[in-house]
Amino acid sequence: MAPNVSINRIAGIDVGGTFIKSGLISGNQIITTRRDPTPSSPTEIIDTLTFIIQTLSPQLVGIGMPGLVQHGVVSHPPNLPGWSVIDLQTELRKRVNLPVFVDNDANMVTYGEFRMGAAQGLRNVILLTLGTGVGAGLIIDGQLYHGKGYAGEIGHITVEPHGYRCHCGNRGCLEAYVGTSYVIPRVKAILPYRNSLLNKYPEITMEAIATAANQGDPFATEIIDEIAYYLGIGVATLYSIFDPDAIILGGGVANIGDPFFTKVKSYATQRLYGDRNIVLLPSKLKDTAGVWGAALWAFDQYTHSFGE
Ligand SMILES: [Zn+2]
Numbered sequence: 001m002a003p004n005v006s007i008n009r010i011a012g013i014d015v016g017g018t019f020i021k022s023g024l025i026s027g028n029q030i031i032t033t034r035r036d037p038t039p040s041s042p043t044e045i046i047d048t049l050t051f052i053i054q055t056l057s058p059q060l061v062g063i064g065m066p067g068l069v070q071h072g073v074v075s076h077p078p079n080l081p082g083w084s085v086i087d088l089q090t091e092l093r094k095r096v097n098l099p100v101f102v103d104n105d106a107n108m109v110t111y112g113e114f115r116m117g118a119a120q121g122l123r124n125v126i127l128l129t130l131g132t133g134v135g136a137g138l139i140i141d142g143q144l145y146h147g148k149g150y151a152g153e154i155g156h157i158t159v160e161p162h163g164y165r166c167h168c169g170n171r172g173c174l175e176a177y178v179g180t181s182y183v184i185p186r187v188k189a190i191l192p193y194r195n196s197l198l199n200k201y202p203e204i205t206m207e208a209i210a211t212a213a214n215q216g217d218p219f220a221t222e223i224i225d226e227i228a229y230y231l232g233i234g235v236a237t238l239y240s241i242f243d244p245d246a247i248i249l250g251g252g253v254a255n256i257g258d259p260f261f262t263k264v265k266s267y268a269t270q271r272l273y274g275d276r277n278i279v280l281l282p283s284k285l286k287d288t289a290g291v292w293g294a295a296l297w298a299f300d301q302y303t304h305s306f307g308e
Pocket residue numbers: 155156166167168169170173175
């Protein structure tokens with residue numbers, strides 16, 4: 001089968017715990033976007049993906065899935081109940097009769113930023129998405145790096161050996177210090193005992209904490225500072241191992257912008273051997289990075305696998 005050089009309709013799909021975001025990419029544009037609620041069972045999710053693909057009517061499909069993904073087999077995605085191990089790539093190829101490529105969602109976000117966003121033109125890049133947990137991906141020598149399949153679980157590097165318990169079962173993971181699903185409950189537990197502007201907020205979110213910190217609230221500043229401190233340890237570790245061109249930071253906490261980046265950089269620099277210039281860049285594609293990444297990953301895999 002020769003490569004289809006006229007591919008100009010690629011579906012990019014980003015499966016999250018709440019929504020399935022998708023888009024049809026043609027040329028350098030997303031021409032259609034969708035946002036479908038993520039159903040509760042694996043069977044319904046596969047049915048929904050089939051429906052989305054048939055509706056978008058692409059020639060090629062790329063999908064980012066949460067959890068561990070190896071050769072299109074998706075294992076134990078943290079936010080999709082009932083899903084143990086499913087060969088999603090093979091199943092969808094059968095159902096839609098199209099080339100379908102499935103990889104990890106954070107890898108796809110990273111690939112999107114690498115091909116179209118903040119990391120365009122760079123060769124060695126690490127992306128960290130700071131959300132409820134920490135998503136991460138690695139580009140080494142211009143290639144997405146998988147290791148034996150599961151590389152990039154940066155959220156679970158240890159930053160405090162006897163620290164907070166992580167959902168993975170370990171203690172002191174980076175994620176347990178910067179992920180909102182860990183930070184927010186701790187903040188809520190302490191808040192009644194602290195004199196803070198945050199007591200006036202109806203809901204405690206990372207945005208609320210950032211706003212209060214910008215207004216000079218000492219408690220909110222402490223929280224942001226702690227996140228920057230532990231993220232700085234992680235960034236220093238990553239620079240020691242990979243010496244990347246840049247680390248891209250996306251997600252809620254990163255949206256605070258410059259003051260936060262400066263803090264992280266300062267904590268990282270203190271721990272780094274040698275005179276090194278740490279480059280931290282904000283993500284550029286934001287919400288669409290996963291859709292772009294999945295589509296372009298599929299395109300590059302497809303053209304590569306046919307030796308083009
Ligand atoms: Zn962990």
